[in-house]
Amino acid sequence: MRILVFSDTHCSIEPCIKTINNIIGVDMIIHAGDHDSDARALEKLFPRIPIKYVKGNCDMSNSPSELLIEIDGKKIFLTHGHLYKVKYEYNYETIKKKGLSVGADIVVFGHTHIPYCENFGNILLLNPGSTKTSKKFGVIEIENDKIKAAVCDY
DSSP states (O other): OEEEEEOOOTTOOHHHHHHHHHSTTOOEEEEOSSOHHHHHHHHHHOTTSOEEEOOOTTOOSSSOSEEEEEETTEEEEEEOSGGGTTTTOTTOHHHHHHHHHTTOSEEEOOSSOOOEEEEETTEEEEEOOOTTTTOEEEEEEEETTEEEEEEEEO
16 A cells, blocks of 8 residues: 655645656555645546645635544544644654554654655654645555555655
8 A cells, every 4th residue: 555645735746746757656545634625626637546635724624633543443633733732842742653553553643844754663754745845745654464664755
């Protein structure tokens, strides 16, 4: 299972489109908010790829603020991050605790525009950075009950 992760696109989806078109075997796309309308646009452009998304602090939609996604026996907690103090906590304690409380293996968030990928025991935190400002995206691969993740440049 190969999952592309975008966040904080802020009406700049061209890099997402190019990335999706250039990576072989994309099974799912995750968008961590700001702007969730960009995720809906990607759904229309790539109807065969499931897209999961949440709203961010700049979104005034009815999209959920968080999701718990189960894939290949792993749980991904998805949120934008603004509700979990990610700009203010050096070690992301609040969002880690939330991820652990829902049994997540992976926590995906955005909001800071700063790429981040780190394991903390049995939980992986991934912020792909901002598509618009940091020119980054994330990749999660789940295979044989193992999780690999990275932040990549466009």
